[in-house]
Amino acid sequence: MKSFNRRSVVTLAAAALLLAGCGGGGQESNNAGSGGGASSGGKVTVEWWTIHNIDPMLGVWNGLVKDYQAKNPNVTIKVNAMNVENFKSKLTTVTQSGKAPHLFHTWGGGVLAQQVEAGLVKDITSDISSWSDTLSPVALSAYQIDGKTYGVPHDLGMVGFWYNKKLFAKAGIDAPPATWTEFLDAVKKLKAAGIAPIALAGKAKWPGHYYWAYLAMRVAGLDALKQAAETKSFENPDFVTAGQKLKELTALEPFQPGFLGADYDKPDGQAATIGNGKAAMELMGQWAPSVQRDTSKDLGEDLGFFPFPAVEGGKGSATEAFGGGGGVAVGADAPPEAIDFLKFISEPDNHRKGVKTGAIFPAVKGTEDAVTDRHAKLVTESLNKATGYQLYLDQAYPPAVGQQVNDSVAELIAGSKTPEQVVADITTAAKSE
Structure with a gap:
């Protein structure tokens, strides 16, 4: 529900x-x-x-x-x-x-x-x-x-990372990552251990926008997101940097096979991929455990949670939540x-x-x-x-702008748009309101 x-x-x-x-x-x-x-x-x-x-x-x-x-x-x-x-x-x-x-x-x-x-x-x-x-x-x-x-x-x-403790241990990860660098290192360790690091519902689009939104929060800060809504301009260099950070992640090919065609709550979707132990983590809201349970298995005590990591040198704080x-x-x-x-x-x-x-x-x-x-x-x-x-950005902003965030970030993750094109497209949608 x-x-x-x-x-x-x-x-x-x-x-x-x-x-x-x-x-x-x-x-x-x-x-x-x-x-x-x-x-x-x-x-x-x-x-x-x-x-x-x-x-x-x-x-x-x-x-x-x-x-x-x-x-x-x-x-x-x-x-x-x-x-x-x-x-x-x-x-x-x-x-x-x-x-x-x-x-x-x-x-x-x-x-x-x-x-x-x-x-x-x-x-x-x-x-x-x-x-x-x-x-x-x-x-x-x-x-x-x-x-x-x-x-x-x-x-x-709030949205955060839900992770499989057993898979983290198998990859030699002793504690949840607290910084973006540590997070990327964890992704590399999971891949080296033959484990898909992240499950993502690429077809659904909305789960992907969580990554860009959180990175924008960590790099630019909350005030920058509010100012962008007021000025109807997202062409802030920090938002471009957020997209570049996301490209750093996607360059590691961290998502499960076939993620671009995956939905969220289907038997072969993002939630089930986590519940069935086929990926180590997902960035999702507080409802994640119940959807994993409904679509696959209950990980029970093996399921942990950690906030989105801090980005070194960013204006935002790791204690700022998104949801x-x-x-x-x-x-x-x-x-x-x-x-x-x-x-x-x-x-x-x-x-x-x-x-x-x-x-x-x-x-x-x-x-x-x-x-x-x-x-x-x-x-x-x-x-x-x-x-x-x-x-959520697809809720905080007017509907057309929120949809553009979802669409553009999905294209960024798929490799068909650059970080600069993402902020330009969102700005265009905002100015059209």
């Missing part, structure tokens, strides 16, 4: 050049009043669209809705739970008409920015000011635009009870109920103790050390 949700980020973004029209209303009820915790007065119905349409999270959400309604008998929370494709389709249709649900799932980034520009979502900065400090700052950052907040996070994850999560946006005409409900589900004890299932990762401070899965703990530990956070 987590893998599917991640892919939907790209699918939704690509489909969401949707936002013509402004304003937007929910479904029903007294919409007077403003500010979280206030009351509209009388009977109120809050419509909530969520992509968590199966257990365990659907059961958690329904339980919290029941608890909230028991405490607020004048409020009805109408849950509309649907799979990602249906959510994408319905949200596109509704927002094109200039409306938005009272509460709806969001991944933040470029699509949320378009919704803000269209006047479809509410600025909730002041509404949540009394409790926003209980939320993880890195999680909240995905829903902040120009210093204002437009969503509340309920999930947070995404999930949150809830508030429709422009939502009643104040909608924000009060968000406060309720974001209370630590209530948030823990979801975290305990393993379906979501902590987005509320102090709830890390609810993480029980050994692999999830590895990700949580890394996130707790994070000093900065970058959203």
Whole structure:
């Protein structure tokens, strides 16, 4: 399920050049009043669209809705739970008409920015000011635009290297690499031992963009990526250097045979290649262990995790994380009870109920103790050390720009584009927005 949700980020973004029209209303009820915790007065119905349409999270959400309604008998929370494709389709249709649900799932980034520009979502900065400090700052950052907040996070994850400890030991690698030079050395040792160093879904494209994105973070720094989005220019020498570093890696031929035709979650795809022990590592999000298990085998204790290495001389830090999560946006005409409900589900004890299932990762401070899965703990530990956070580039930027990042990096990995051409193509896409 987590893998599917991640892919939907790209699918939704690509489909969401949707936002013509402004304003937007929910479904029903007294919409007077403003500010979280206030009351509209009388009977109120809050419509909530969520992509968590199966257990365990659907059961958690329904339980919290029941608890909230028991405490607020004048409020009805109408849950509309649907799979990602249906959510994408319905949200596109509704927002094109200039409306938005009272509460709806969001991944933040470029699509949320378009919704803000269209006047479809509410600025909730002041509404949540009394409790926003209980939320993880890195999680909240995905829903902040120009210093204002437009969503509340309920999930947070990160991309890192998942590796097979046995294969590392066989190649004589004593510890996960901490620098880019050490990483390249590890790749060489694995190849010398007859082991495919890295599994990659070249056909899917989106997994490949993780390499360029992380290298851009490590070489240029987070501020450079933000500035590029603002100026619509990626022709920064540091971004070219990031591409050159990626070319250093591809020159070693580190990927499994046939990687250019491989998908991610198919029986012969990237995840299964790792689970079946046919490659030593993959750069993937927090959902990787479950997809490996679903498509092949569970590596159990043999599966380790390490952050993307530091690049010597780079402006970025190895403690800056890359990834995404999930949150809830508030429709422009939502009643104040909608924000009060968000406060309720974001209370630590209530948030823990979801975290305990393993379906979501902590987005509320102090709830890390609810993480029980050994692999999830590895990700949580890394996130707790994070000093900065970058959203997936195919989500952080407008849809067309994100797609160009995926396409151009895939061509770079395949050898048909140069690092200079990559930044030029992404810049062209950005200026066309």
